Amino acid sequence: MADSPEEIKKHVKLYMLIGVILFICTVLTVAVAKIEWLDFGARGFDAIDMVIGLLIASVKATLVALIFMHLNHEKKMIYWLFGMGIFFGICLMVITGFAFSDPIYYEDFFGR
Amino acid sequence: MEIPYIVEPRKDTGLNNSKIAIWLFLASEVMLFGGLFSGYVFLRIYADYPWPERTLPVLPGLINTFVLIGSSITVVFAWVALKLREWRKFQIYMSITLICAALFMVLKGVEYNAKFGHQAIRLDDYTVIEGHAYPQEEGGDKKITKNLNIQAEQIQIDLKRVDDKYYETMGAQYGEHFVLAEDLTLNSKTKYEKGTAISKELIDAAKKDFIDALANNSNVNIAVARQASKDAGNQPELDGKRYYDKDRKDFIAKRTKELKAEQEDNYQNITPALTFIAKEGAVDISVNPRWGKLSNPKEGEKGTLKLKDETLISGTTADSSITMRVDGIDFRHTVMKAVEKGIDPEAAINNSWLLKDQSMKLIWDKHLVFVDKLQNYLDEHDKEPTDLDLYRITWQEIAGLMDKDIEDLEKMDHHEIAALFPGDIEGFAGANHTRVHYPKINVPREQVRFEAVFSPRWNTYYATYFTITGLHGLHVIGGAIVLGYYLFFGRKMYDANPEWLANRVEVGGLFWHFVDLVWIFLFPILYLM
Amino acid sequence: MSDHHDDHHDHHNPGFIQKYIFSTDHKMIGIQYGITALLFLLFGFYLMMVMRWSIAYPTEPLPAWMSWLFTEDWKAQWLSEGKLPGETYNMFGAMHGTIMVFLGIVPLGFGAFGNYVTPLQIGAPDMAFPKLNMMSYWIYLLGGLMMCGSFFLESGAAKSGWTNYPPLSFFADSQYPHQFWTGQTQWLIGLVLLITSSLLGSVNFITTIINLRAKGLTWMRLPFLVWAMLVTAFLLLLAFPPLEVAGIMQVVDRMFGSSFFQPSGLYHQQIGLSDASGGGSPLLYQHLFWFLGHPEVYVLLLPAIACVAEIIPVNTRRPIWGYKSMVYGVLVLGFLSFIVWAHHMYMTGMGPAVSAFFQTTTTLISIPSVILLTCLLISLWGGSIKFTPPMLWACAFLPMFGIGGLTGLPLAFNLVDLHLHDTYYVIGHFHYVVAPGILFGFFAGIHHWFPKLTGRYMSRTLNHLHFWPSLILMNTLFFPMLIQGMAGFHRRWYNGGDAYLTADPDSVNVFGKTVAEYIDLNIMMSWSAWLLCAAQIPFVINLFGSIKFGRKTNSDNPWNACSLEWATPTPPGHGNFIEEPVAYRGSYEYARPEVEEDFYPQWKKPVTDENKED
Known part of the structure; x- marks a missing residue:
């Protein structure tokens, strides 16, 4: 935790930089979705667009969490508390998403 | 501490x-x-x-x-x-x-x-049209177009379920036009002659009477049932027989009947519903579609309108169509359903109800030209048009191509056509209906499978x-x-x-x-x- | 405390309202939770007694002592000739479940015991956020009253089971124009409030346990109850929000007409084709519900098992066996409980891949549960057991919870579940866990900490009058359910199987004959239930009578226990401890050779050689 005023002053520039990066990333997300020659994969929205979009969002979120929310130098306890939330949140999302998944009905399941 | x-x-x-x-x-x-x-x-x-x-x-x-x-x-x-x-x-x-x-x-x-x-309608053949709903008679009487309308001849009110909020809203329309079909005598000896006009007081009184009678009869019934099972307990030949035993059941049924006959004077009349008829000819009734359902949405045919509180309005279905200015057409659901049934998507679209309308057909034809050009352009880049490209017509496309002739469009290439589309600022939060007069269409109620504004409901x-x-x-x-x-x-x-x-x-x-x-x-x- | 005396004027002489009603003191809030929860439990029990009449005697009208609570209008609307019709039975069933789980057991365990005991045991002056604590009690009360108040609405209370599954719950009450004022919507909003209250509570608990532990009270010196409360709080914190979301989604479905949980083409026999867009899925609700629902089971259980774990060492005069394995067990239990939820959903048409996964995790979770129970059992071995009232309840808890737990194992396997799903077997299983299990644990806790609250013991005689009939009747009530369930009795039969029964021995209706064979158990069970109610009367007398007439305790530590809550004055004042407590050792140090007495309290300075000479 940067508590002394000198250290905090040093961080101001970092905060500005992160802000600028966040703005650029936002423009990038829209550009990837809207501009035709930046559209990877097939035309329109597809899996690659999803991965790219979520990747940029994750980068942004990580920056906010690490720098603005000071997670880059936080106590171990906080990592545990917040980490559990993230972990179980992902559990819920993934397992719910697989709700109807049924591998034996996949045609190539038995190597056909 | x-x-x-x-x-x-x-x-x-x-x-x-x-x-x-x-x-x-x-x-x-x-x-x-x-x-x-x-x-x-x-x-x-x-x-x-x-x-x-x-x-x-x-x-x-x-x-x-x-x-x-x-x-x-x-x-x-x-x-x-x-x-x-x-x-x-x-x-x-x-x-x-x-x-x-x-x-x-x-x-x-x-x-x-x-x-x-912003209104959306899913038509009977799963075509989706989007736009703004307008009053049926623009400028004049601002009747909300989405309502269900009926030429009512008879109204039946379920006293147990009748709802004050519905009645307050509908009461103005019922007015003095509807009168009691039969004489009504309450248990409190108050009498309402046949021909008494419908009113809140009348319904409240009848409802109170109904609930009181119900409570009274239920009390008598409980006493009877308790007495009957007590008597069954006192019968030596029923000793040790469980409630599902036939002898016991028969005995209780018989005894209940006897006891009920004894108590006949204590029972009150139950009037669960009131029927009102139109005094002079049918009356226009207009209802919010969230409140009820038309049994027969076709205009001019006999039918009923059943409200959620079980009020039954019978008569002739009136014009309940929705008039819209269309700023979006989507055939993707139609295509999806057609593919499920094994029908050719093109045929499903061409047979759709919407394309029977000339202005809509024109929009679709222009869209086909645009898709054609797009296809050519994408072929050069080894890409395929998506379902969105093929089957969805956006407000930008309708606004941009509205005033253009098909022949002119055919001469242009993909980029030139796309340049005609208005930009994002033009419709900051969606199609802007104050600038562009989008084509109008009237959708009869029987063609509407589902309609909603763009709310959580849609x-x-x-x-x-x-x-x-x-x-x-x-x-x-x-x-x-x-x-x-x-x-x-x-x-x-x-x-x-x-x-x-x-x-x-x-x-x-x-x-x-x-x-x-x-x-x-x-x-x-x-x-x- | 004395240092800040000047800054905090009239801190110690709050007015009546501040002291007893809008209190921010964790002890008063704990008592408020306890009394409210007991009242809700009583109401839930009453609903069940009425239901049991309909099960045992479906063709007979309710007796007068049962229907006296109903008004005339209510009887007219909800009874048919004095009998309980299916809809009313469903309403009572749904509310019985909801009240018992959300308004009774959770607040009693987590709210009452957690609030009263946890800060004392960790040597804290209060919860970390006293005002937040007060707020969570009042939000809980508001939510509970909203749910129960809906009995008096035109629509009646919620009637779609305590799980409130759509599309059943979507159609129920959907005909009323004021959607807000229907039992179903009130239930959902009440639920959202209850969850909010639990979230505030759990944030408060975890912060308190992490940050307000007394000097020297390291993690491995914590009493087991504190560990259990910590895990419980985490379960509440992380498992409840998805249900809050599901509740909000259902409210949106009901009030704004969306289709989160309504599939396309939904049809109801009376209402017809549903006027919703469709495209949603009831399975989504079940996922969100049971993501809460399974951890919820441990939210119910852990406080009770924690009470028992506190009581057994005190009354056997020896340390708890395997403290560390119990702590790790409870942590693993907490973790696993998040990933077993779909074993409630084998019959929903989920894919087999997901079923197999949940079958595995479900069997895994029995390991930590068994560790906990085994440790408690072994703790009895070789102890000098004193059968004080709390110990009686604690000893009964072990086998009862054992039966409840073991009958759950077959349900973990989806093949067996095909047969047992939604039968009385399931009811018997979880009632064994909750009623003779968890509730017995709480009775033990009430007897154990009552002297701390009041400075008086509860009566032993009255306790015997309460304990023995309860123990016997619980078994005659719930064991037949297991038998009926295996015979195929469905849990939602409002007439106890009367509609399916065949009295004719020559009939080809095999199931009807099976029903006839087991239907008479209903009478035994129902009478057990009603007598069980009578058996609680000594408890009520005991609880309130002992405040005034109980035998006085002779010290602040009447049971000669080791944990910190017994270092406080009796009853503890505002701020709990007179001087800051320091923990010198673990909390189960009984029969230690260093000291003469058979217990060595946590707060006692170590006996060094110099001290001994003095």
Whole structure:
């Protein structure tokens, strides 16, 4: 935790930089979705667009969490508390998403 | 003892109480939005209708993203200012944060407002048309077009279920036109002659009488039933026989009948429903479609309109069509259903009810030209047009190509046609109906499979959109209230112990960043995917 | 405390309202939770007694002592000739479940015991956020009253089971124009409030346990109850928000007409084709519900098992066996409980891949549960057991919870579940866990900490009058359910199987004959239930009578226990401890050779050689 005023002053520039990066990333997300020659994969929205979009969002979120929310130098306890939330949140999302998944009905399941 | 570690951190954990608490709270918030996102993932993966992909106008969302990121930066600076004990700077940065929050909510309001004014209809053949609904007679009588209308001859009111709110609204339409079909004598000896006009007092009195009679009879019945089973217990030959034994059942049935006959004078008449008939000819009745259902939506045919409170209005169905200015056509659901049934999609579209309308047909023909050009262009780049390209006509396309002739379009290439489409500013939060007069169409009620404005009702995508952004908006408001409290009432805390206020602002700021963090995911997921 | 005396004027002489009603003191809030929860439990029990009449004697009208609570209008609307019709039975069933789980057991365990005991045991002056604590009690009360108040609405209370599954719950009450004022919507909003209250509570608990532990009270010196409360709080914190989301989604479905949980083409026999867009899925609700629902089971259980773990060492005069394995067991239990939820959903048409996954995790979670129970059992071995009232209840808890737990194992396997799903077997299983298990644990806790609250013991005689009939009747009530369930009795039969029964021995209706064979158990069970109610009367007399007439305790530590809550004055004042407590050792240090007495309290300075000489 940067508590002394000198250290905090040093961080101001970092905060500005992160802000600028966040703005650029936002423009990038829209550009990837809207501009035709930046559209990877097939035309329109597809899996690659999803991965790219979520990747940029994750980068942004990580920056906010690490720098603005000071997670880059936080106590171990906080990592545990917040980490559990993230972990179980992902559990819920993934397992719910697989709700109807049924591998034996996949045609190539038995190597056909 | 006093509660320790309110401001200064505990040695072994290195944290003060509120810091732990806010991170715990954020962890539960992760689960809250995690639940909502799982809902989104699940509904999207297993959707049985074409998902409305990239359907929201991006510009308001983009500006809101900038606004929120900006406010995140200023809230950090406000905290830095407090740490450096610069009260003035803190005030400035915190005020900017609050202005950003307000701006965010205003933009959200603009978006919501545009959605709530935007009508969508899923036709019987699953064609979807979007646009603005208009009064049937434009300029004149501003009757809301979506209502169900019926030429009523008879109204039957279920006294147990009759609802005051419905009656108050409908009563003005019933007016003096409807009268009692039969004489009605209440148990309290009050008599209403045949031909008494329908009124709230009459229905209230009849309802009260009905409920009282019901309670009275139920009391008598309970006493009878208790007596009967007591008598059965006293019968030696029924000893040890369970309630499902035939002898016992027969005995109780017989005994109940006897006892009921004895009690005949104590029973009251039960009148569960009242019937009213139109005094002089049929009367126009108009009902909000959320309140009831037409048994036969075809105009001019006999039918009934059943309200949710079981009020049954019978007569002849009147014109209940919806008039719309169309700014979007979507055949994807039609195609999906056609493919399921093994029908050729092209044929399904060409046979659709919508294309029987000349103006719609013209739009579709222009769209086909556009798709043709697009196909040529994409062939050069080894790409395939998507379902959205093929089967969905956007407001930009309708607005851009409305005044062009098909022959002219055929001479242009893909880029030239696309250049005719209006830009994002033209329709900031959706199609702008004040600038462009979109083609009008009248949809008879029997063609309407489902209709709604763009509210949570329209489909699961909008339901998710409104629920997530709504909850997110509540978080913005909540965060702004907390931060506003520190801004306007924090001076006292600052004077007592500046570090205390700095800690609190840090905690409030953490929440604010989290709200920003959620939006960082919401924006691409809802607007761009 | 004395240092800040000047700054905090009239801190110690709050007015009546501040002291007893809008109190921020964790002890008063704990008592408020306890009394409210007991009242809700009583109401839930009453609903069940009425239901049991309909099960045992479906063709007979309710007796007068049962229907006296109903008004005339209510009887006219909700009873048919004095009998309980299916809809009313459903309403009572749904509310019985909701009240018992959300308004009774959770607040009693987590709210009452957690609030009263946890801060004392960790040597804290209060919860970390006293005002938040007060707020969570009032939000809980508001939510509870909203749910129960809906009995008096035109629509009646919620009637779609305590799980409120759509599309059943979507159609229920959908005909009313004021959607807000229907039982179903009130239930949902009440639920959202209850969850909010639990979230505030759990944030408070975890912060308190992490940050307010007394000097020297390291993690491995914590009493087991504190560990259990910590895990419980985490379960509440992380498992409840998804249900809050599901509740909000259902409210949106009901009030704004969305289709989160309504599939396309939904049809109802009376209402017809649903006027919703469709495209949603009831399975989504079930996922969100049971993501809460399974951890919820442990939210119910852990406080009770924690009470028992506190009581057994005190009354056997020896340390708890395997403290560390119990702590790790409870942590693993907490973790696993998040990933077993879909074993409630084998019959929903989920894919077999997901079923197999949940079958595995479900069998895994029995390991930590068994560790906990085994440790408690072994703790009895070789102890000098004193059968004080709390110990009686604690000893009964072990086998009863054992039966409840073991009958759950077959349900973990989806093949067996095909047969047992939604039968009385399931009811028997979880009632064994909750009623003779968890509730017995709480009775033990009430007897154990009552002297701390009041300075008086509860009566032993009255306790015997309460304990023995309860123990016997619980078994005659719930064991037949297991038998009936295996015979195929469905849990939602409002007439106890009367509609399916065949009295004719020559009939080809095999199931009807099976029903006839087991239907008479209903009478035994129902009478057990009603007598069980009578058996609680000594408890009520005991609880309130002992406040005034109980035998006085002779010290602040009447049971000669080791943990910190017994170092406080009786009853503890505001701020709990007179001087800051310091923990010198673990909390189960009985029969230690260093000291003469058979217990070595946590707060006692170590006996060094110099001290001994003095």
